[in-house]
Each structure stands twice: as structure tokens, then as C-alpha cells.
Amino acid sequence: MKKNYQTYFKYALTFGMAYVVVSCNTRYLKEGEMLYTGAEINIENDTISKKDKKDLKAALEANLTPKPNSSFLGLRPKLFFYNIAKEPKKEKGFNYWLKYKVGEKPVLLGDVDREFNKDIIENYSENKGYFNANATYDTVSHNKKVKVIYTLRPGARYLISNVKFQEDSTLVNREIQNLTDKTFLKKGQPFDLDVIKSERERIDNGLKERGFYYFHPDNIIVQADSTISKNHKVELNVKLKDNTPDLSTQQFSIDKVIVFPNYNIRDVKNGKYSVPMNSDSLQKYAHEDIYVIDPEHKFKPKIFDRALYFKRGDLYNRTNHNLTLNRLISLGVFKFVKNEFVVSDSLQHKFDAYYLLTPRELQSLRLEALGRTNSANYAGSELNLNWTHRNFFRGAEQFKASVYGAFDVQIGGPENAKNIFRAGSNVQLSIPRIVAPFRFNSSSAFVPRTNITLGYEFQNRTEYYTLNTFSGSFGYVWKENARKEHDLKILDITYVSPANITPLYMERSAGNDAMKRVVEKQLIFGPTYSYTYTNTMLPKPNTVYYKGTLDLAGNITGLLTGANVKKDKEKTIFGVPFSQYAKIENDFRFYHKFNEKTSLATRAIAGIAYPYGNSEHIPFSRQFFSGGSNSVRAFRARTLGPGSFDPRTIPEGFYFDQSGDVKLELNAEYRANLYKFLNVAVFADAGNVWLINDDPQRPGAKFSKEFLSEIAVGAGVGLRLDFSILILRLDLAMPLRVPYYERGDRWTFDKINFGDASWRKDNLILNIAIGYPF
Known part of the structure; x- marks a missing residue:
């Protein structure tokens, strides 16, 4: 215990010394210089509501110049680095970088034009309807630091008593009169110059919809008269300027x-x-x-x-x-x-x-070489050759063809996890219209597309098995607007044919039905639909993203054949049982931007896949997985779950993906920019997958009312190198709650031991990935 107190004392002493050093920036000032620490505005008016006073004060402070040196927890580290760095002889080198890139030049009282700021305060207040605004200023100084205090006496705010749209006999005026019912200028509302500007733009937009191509908002003038009415009222007269160009008044x-x-x-x-x-x-x-x-x-x-x-x-x-x-x-x-x-x-x-x-160039050929690693102890490489033709049949049809090869090699962890080799090809034809027996009219700004795809992949898991996967789809993609997108595949078909299943795999999968299903023939076909809504492209502090996906396989075929695997054998097509299930997945994300450099990103995923009719289980390729660089990052890729199943019961030296029919996941991540391309993050993840039906080989895997106690939790920190065209992400995470531990002992706070090499090896998971996790 004494050792812990000593450690805490050292940390506190170190932090205290750093605080003193970084905060003592005024000792670098010359004689007579004062460090400007900011401005404060006091509003003296008892007739303004608290909300209006707060809004006015925030707007005025945002308009004052200059801004003081940036601070963090009362410190000014950028100013500190500027002060300690020597004046560089050239505009390059470490000193230049430290002083002018990391550091920040001190903002002095002499840099503040107080008269200019006073005018800004009065003019802004008048534009908001405080026609009798008067401002003064004073300074408060201490230890070579100075703050400027501005006092505003705005007087009463003027309200709109009447709005008049002046009439004349011209065509453009008649059209303006037809737009008056949706005016932003309302009787009884405060006079506001910003609202008047918006009204001029509203009229301009309305006229642009009626043929007045050459019209401009500046052709409108709004006259304000505060002498007609008493009691702080103002009358507005909206009219066309006398010198409006003739071309602006013509309807084309x-x-x-x-x-x-x-x-x-x-x-x-x-x-x-x-x-x-x-x-x-x-x-x-x-x-x-x-x-x-x-x-x-x-x-x-x-x-x-x-x-x-x-x-x-x-x-x-x-x-x-x-x-x-x-x-x-x-x-x-x-x-x-x-x-x-x-x-x-x-x-x-x-x-x-x-x-x-x-x-654009109608044809392009691109070769990509990728290197990757994941938290499941695999490293590998992938080579892609892509050919694109953007006008395949002279109708702006995009034809894309690609061939690829990839391998993943085990570099640690479970022995005999075996290496993986993949090779395949894909082709897609995207037609810029809806190809269908019915007419599809779209008034969207986005061209709807018909997509046809075909693909084949060969996958070999060394010494275990080979899978041949054939896929194809036909469907449509269309957008209502920039926020809403629909993706409907009328037919989405996948056929998986295993080959070269080795005696070693058969031996290891004996008694494990989940592993046997990995190498079963699979025929999956049916419609899929996804809907995406997002407003993340908007400059708002709060934005959302939502994607919902519905996957229906074998439903009509199962109905026509009367398939019921619980009463009879599976129905087959060309000797292959077809899958029948319904699957839905929801992905919701919320982003909050604190300022230009910090934000909070959160995500919630909920999905369920239900087998019925001709299927007792969901095909392995259509199940949910958890863990990995874009999921619960404290657990290796696809190793989490299902439920409280303990993966340590799997025969030592064997590794296979854990899958489920139900998925719940929550993620939260605080992001901050340190310097240009360098970003950091602190995150927490929680989630798991479960099975719909019991699996005797995986006890605890079924979804039940105890599911909350089987949620895994992890947390960590990350670095993001944002080079605009590429974001390299490194996340280091550790588990805080492990669902397969004994009930009551699943939280791991008491087991954390960074000094133990064995603990670090088993619990610190490094995820290296491209792009943000969500």
C-alpha cells in the first residue's frame, strides 16, 4: 500500500510541476506587454428574456477579434512551445516546426482593437433590432494577463408592426405578390437583419422557379420605418429596387x-x-x-x-x-x-x-496490392486487378470486372489454425435506368440504376477443405434524395460447393455440427432489401446514419413445395437443399460534434435471423459474427460468442469462426485531433451473438432472458493517421467483461495487470485497419 502511495505522489508531483511550467507563459513577455486572455460581454437590460440575452451574448462573443491563445484545462501548451523554441534561421527544421506549427504566437492586448470590437457589438445589436444599443469597454489585468470587459446597454428590442409588399403592374411584381403567403417576415416578431436577408433569398428562389433566371436577391429592398409606430415598433416595406435591370424582370x-x-x-x-x-x-x-x-x-x-x-x-x-x-x-x-x-x-x-x-476516361485498369493483419493472428496480402468501362453499350452503362488472389498466414495464437488462400473474379453491369416490365419515374437528382452481378470464389483452407462459391444478383438501386437510398435485389443467389474435405477436418469436426455445416453444400436465393438514411454530410453538430437490411431466402419456393424440415426431409433443387429463413439487421449511428477538433461517435446494431420451413439452421455465410477491428475490438475477429459458450473448450490447436443468429452491439468512441493528420480516440464496445436454437456442442449459446449477463465489454485507445485519401487506424483494446467466465466473475477489473507479460499477451488486442470502425 505504501508503494502505491509513493507512486501516486510521484504522479501528482510530476503533474504539478508540468502545470506550473506550462502555465507560466507570462515570464516571456517584454516590458509593457500584456497577455490577452479573452473578452467578456455584460448585457445590462431587464426587459430582455434570459434566453434572448444568452443568445445575444454568445453571438457577440463569437464575433469579437482576435481570439485569445488556445487553452486546455487552464493551460496554454501551444503558447508554451512557442516561447521555449528558439527563433529559427530558416523556414524549416525542428525549431521552425515546434515554434510555428506546434506553437502559437502570443496574443497581446496591443493586438486587440477595442474600438473596432465596440462597433461590432453595437452594429450587430442594431441588426438584431436593438436600435438604441450603446457599448463601452474596460480592462481587468493581473500578473501581466488582461481581460477586456464590454458592457452593452441595448435598450428595448423593436418588433415588426406591419409588413407591406408594395404593388405595381409589372409581371415580376405579380409573381412576388403570389409568394407573400410564405413570408418569413411576421407581425409581432423582432426585427432581424438575418431574417430580412433570408426573405430576399426566399423571394429570389421563388422567382427562379417561375422563369426569372436573371433575377438576384439584391434586386429586393426592405425599407424599415420606426417613426410611424410607437412603443418600439417598426414597419417593413418590401419592394423592387428602382434601378433593377430590365433583364432581371423578364420571364424566360x-x-x-x-x-x-x-x-x-x-x-x-x-x-x-x-x-x-x-x-x-x-x-x-x-x-x-x-x-x-x-x-x-x-x-x-x-x-x-x-x-x-x-x-x-x-x-x-x-x-x-x-x-x-x-x-x-x-x-x-x-x-x-x-x-x-x-x-x-x-x-x-x-x-x-x-x-x-x-x-471521363471511358476505360480504366487498376492494380491494387494490399497487406493486412487482423486480431485473429492472421497476416496476409491481396492482389486485385480491376477493369472498368463506363460506357459499355454507349448508354452510360458501367461494366466492372475484377480478378483477385489473396492469402492469409497464421503468425501466432492457436497452432494449426492453417493458412487460407482465396482467388476469384467478379463482374458487374450497372445500367443507368430501371430495367423492368413496368415504368419507373423518378424525380430524384440521382439516376436510378439496375445492377447485374456474377461472381466466383475459390477458397482453400490448408489441410482442411476447399469451398467453391458461385454468386449472382439482379436488382435496383435508387435514391429519393441525398439522404435516402434504397437497394432492392429481386434475386440474390449463392451456391457453395465444398471439395477436398480432408480426413483431418472430419476428425476434428466429429461431434460438432456447427463445424460440419461449414462444409455442407448450400443454396441460398431470394430477395434482399436495404434502406439507408444519413445526414452526416450536413454541417450540423448532431448527425445520424441508419441502415436497415431485410434478407428473405427460399420463402416462395418453401411455400410451394410445402417444405417443413421438422416433419420431413429437406427439399432439394438439383440435389442441393435450399435455405429458408428471414433475416433483419439494423445499424444506427449517432455523431455529435463538440467543436472542429473533438466529436463523439456512437453505434447500435441489432439483428436476428430466423430459420424455418426447409431449414433448421441459418447458413454459415449468412450468420452474424462478433469481435474484430470493426466490432468489439477487445476480442479477436469472429471469436466472440455465441452467448456464454467458452471457446477454451474447443480442442487445443484448432480454430474456427464463432457465429450466431442474433446480434446485439453497442459502441462509443470519443475522437480528438492532436495535430493535422494525427487523431486519437478513446472507445468502449459491448456486444455478443447468440443462437436461436440449442446446440448441445456449444452450451450457453442460445439466446435467452439472461442475454444481458452475457454481454461482452471492452475498451481501449487508438491512433488514426488521416491522410485524406487513406486513414490508417491502430486500436489497442482490452476486455473488461468476458461472457464465458463464471457468473459473478465476468468483470475483469480486478484481473488487470499491465506489468504481467502473460496478461498483456492474452488481453491486449492490437487492431490494425483502414478507415474508421463506424
Whole structure:
């Protein structure tokens, strides 16, 4: 015990000395210099609500300049490094890096323009309706540190008494009058310049939908009069500016739609190519009133008919303008998409719509070599050769073909886990439309696609068995918008044929039905559907991601054949029993951003797969697994569970994946940026998998009301090297709760012993991976 007290005292003393050293930054200041530690705003007004006062204060403080030196727990470590580093002679080297990259130059009182900040406070307050705002400032100093205190007396906030949209006889004014019912300017609301700006943009957006292509928000003026009404009221008058350009008041329609699918900006600059802006010089290749200038016939005109929303005679609107651009981009065959509108008839207010499309390289060949390791003591390499054709049948169809080979070698852990070799090929044809006997209309900005895939994989587990896996699918992918995506496979089929099952594997799997099912013939077919919702691309502090997947195998076939494995033998197709089950999985993620450098990421996964009819068990390839670099990281890949089954009962020297029919998992991760590409994380994971039915060879594996007591828990720390195009992740985790320990002894806090080499070997799991876990 005495030894522990001494250790704690050393830690406390070390921390205390570090605190004193890092916090004493003022001793580096010159005579007369004062370190600026920030500003504070006091608002003196009893008529403003607490919420309004709090919001006003936060907004004002965010606008003050400059910002003081960054601090952490009252310390300013960046300022400390700046002070201790010598002035470098060159703009490179360690001193330069430490002083100007890691360090931060001190912000002094002399850097603060207090009069400028005072004006900002008064002007911002007036823009928020406090027309009589008055601000003063003072300074408070101590030990060469100074804070600036600003005092604001805003007066009463002015409210809107009336909103008037001035009328006249022009066409554009009539359209503005039709937009007044959805105005942001409401009687009784506070005067707010930001709301007025939003109102101008709202009117502009509305007019853009009605053909006024050249209109601009600056053409609208909102006049405020506070002299008409008393009691701090203001009247607003919304009108068109007197000097509004005539072109902005004209309503335009589409004359011709002209597409140049082989446009190249370099040819234009070199004088080799020019875009004819005179319709008389167009060499027509017309289809559905669309002119496709494609002398080499590289593209079928019909793809533009599907992608372009403008037709001759249509009134211009911004929605169709943006939809067209987005759909052309989402075809995946054009690198750049440019749009121009050229007035063709100024009297009739018509213009031609030009689409200047620069194709990507239509074919590409890519070779990838990957090295990897996982927490199951395997290291390996993979070689992929991928060929892509982005215009396979001249209709923007994407054809992808790949061949690959991979091997995984055991580098430690269980003996005789055996090496794994995989080789295979995949082909996919993606058609930019829905190929179906019914008509599918989509107003989305994203082109719906029909996907057809075929694949084969050869897998050899040295000295155990070989698996030949054939797969194919036909289905559709479409997006409602940027947030919602649907993926429906009408048919998703997998056929697994084992070969070369060795006597050694048969010997080791004797009496273990789960291991025998790994090398059984499997025929899985049926529809699958997944729905994805995400708003993580939005600049919001709180964002979510959700993906739900439904997998239905052999349902109609099982119904037609009357399959019931509990009463009769399995029904077969070409001598192979077909699988029948229903599986659903939900993946929900929540992200909270504290600031630009810190965030919290959480995830919850819940899934269940239920066999029935022709199947007593879920096929091994369709079961759930837990453990590994993207799961519960304190347990090796696919070794966790099922339930409280103890993997130590498996014959020593043998290793196989543990699987389940039910999965629950929770993850939480605090992420912080240390320096540019270097990020750190602290995480905790919990979860497990279970079986639907009893398995005599795996006691404790069945899902029951005791499932909470069988949840595994792990925690750890991680480093992430974020190089933008590649994120290398290293996570070190240890188990905190082990489900196969004796009940009441599953928490492992009392067993942690970092000083024991044997404990570290068994409990510290290093995961090396690419990308974030979720």
C-alpha cells in the first residue's frame, strides 16, 4: 500500500510541476506587454428574456477579434512551445516546426482593437433590432494577463408592426405578390437583419422557379420605418429596387436544348474546338427536341432524354436546372458538367440551354496490392486487378470486372489454425435506368440504376477443405434524395460447393455440427432489401446514419413445395437443399460534434435471423459474427460468442469462426485531433451473438432472458493517421467483461495487470485497419 502511495505522489508531483511550467507563459513577455486572455460581454437590460440575452451574448462573443491563445484545462501548451523554441534561421527544421506549427504566437492586448470590437457589438445589436444599443469597454489585468470587459446597454428590442409588399403592374411584381403567403417576415416578431436577408433569398428562389433566371436577391429592398409606430415598433416595406435591370424582370422559357457530350476545355483554349452559340450552325442530331452534337456517336441520345428535365417550350425553373446537372453527374461517365444559357430571342424572352460535358476516361485498369493483419493472428496480402468501362453499350452503362488472389498466414495464437488462400473474379453491369416490365419515374437528382452481378470464389483452407462459391444478383438501386437510398435485389443467389474435405477436418469436426455445416453444400436465393438514411454530410453538430437490411431466402419456393424440415426431409433443387429463413439487421449511428477538433461517435446494431420451413439452421455465410477491428475490438475477429459458450473448450490447436443468429452491439468512441493528420480516440464496445436454437456442442449459446449477463465489454485507445485519401487506424483494446467466465466473475477489473507479460499477451488486442470502425 505504501508503494502505491509513493507512486501516486510521484504522479501528482510530476503533474504539478508540468502545470506550473506550462502555465507560466507570462515570464516571456517584454516590458509593457500584456497577455490577452479573452473578452467578456455584460448585457445590462431587464426587459430582455434570459434566453434572448444568452443568445445575444454568445453571438457577440463569437464575433469579437482576435481570439485569445488556445487553452486546455487552464493551460496554454501551444503558447508554451512557442516561447521555449528558439527563433529559427530558416523556414524549416525542428525549431521552425515546434515554434510555428506546434506553437502559437502570443496574443497581446496591443493586438486587440477595442474600438473596432465596440462597433461590432453595437452594429450587430442594431441588426438584431436593438436600435438604441450603446457599448463601452474596460480592462481587468493581473500578473501581466488582461481581460477586456464590454458592457452593452441595448435598450428595448423593436418588433415588426406591419409588413407591406408594395404593388405595381409589372409581371415580376405579380409573381412576388403570389409568394407573400410564405413570408418569413411576421407581425409581432423582432426585427432581424438575418431574417430580412433570408426573405430576399426566399423571394429570389421563388422567382427562379417561375422563369426569372436573371433575377438576384439584391434586386429586393426592405425599407424599415420606426417613426410611424410607437412603443418600439417598426414597419417593413418590401419592394423592387428602382434601378433593377430590365433583364432581371423578364420571364424566360427554353428554346433549344443542345448537348455537347465530348466537350474538352483544353481543345477550346488551343483553338481546336469551338462551341457554336448560333443555332444556325448546329449540326443536328435531334432526339425528343434535344440536339446532341456527337459526330462520332459515342453516346446514345436516349440517355440525355432521361437525364435532361428541360424540353423546348418549358418555363425555366431552378429545380429542373439543378436536377439536370445532378443527374448528368450521377451518370458517372462525365468528369465535368457545365451549363450555359444563351438568349436566342430577346423579344419572346427565350434562351437556348447548352450542356457542355467532358467525359471521363471511358476505360480504366487498376492494380491494387494490399497487406493486412487482423486480431485473429492472421497476416496476409491481396492482389486485385480491376477493369472498368463506363460506357459499355454507349448508354452510360458501367461494366466492372475484377480478378483477385489473396492469402492469409497464421503468425501466432492457436497452432494449426492453417493458412487460407482465396482467388476469384467478379463482374458487374450497372445500367443507368430501371430495367423492368413496368415504368419507373423518378424525380430524384440521382439516376436510378439496375445492377447485374456474377461472381466466383475459390477458397482453400490448408489441410482442411476447399469451398467453391458461385454468386449472382439482379436488382435496383435508387435514391429519393441525398439522404435516402434504397437497394432492392429481386434475386440474390449463392451456391457453395465444398471439395477436398480432408480426413483431418472430419476428425476434428466429429461431434460438432456447427463445424460440419461449414462444409455442407448450400443454396441460398431470394430477395434482399436495404434502406439507408444519413445526414452526416450536413454541417450540423448532431448527425445520424441508419441502415436497415431485410434478407428473405427460399420463402416462395418453401411455400410451394410445402417444405417443413421438422416433419420431413429437406427439399432439394438439383440435389442441393435450399435455405429458408428471414433475416433483419439494423445499424444506427449517432455523431455529435463538440467543436472542429473533438466529436463523439456512437453505434447500435441489432439483428436476428430466423430459420424455418426447409431449414433448421441459418447458413454459415449468412450468420452474424462478433469481435474484430470493426466490432468489439477487445476480442479477436469472429471469436466472440455465441452467448456464454467458452471457446477454451474447443480442442487445443484448432480454430474456427464463432457465429450466431442474433446480434446485439453497442459502441462509443470519443475522437480528438492532436495535430493535422494525427487523431486519437478513446472507445468502449459491448456486444455478443447468440443462437436461436440449442446446440448441445456449444452450451450457453442460445439466446435467452439472461442475454444481458452475457454481454461482452471492452475498451481501449487508438491512433488514426488521416491522410485524406487513406486513414490508417491502430486500436489497442482490452476486455473488461468476458461472457464465458463464471457468473459473478465476468468483470475483469480486478484481473488487470499491465506489468504481467502473460496478461498483456492474452488481453491486449492490437487492431490494425483502414478507415474508421463506424
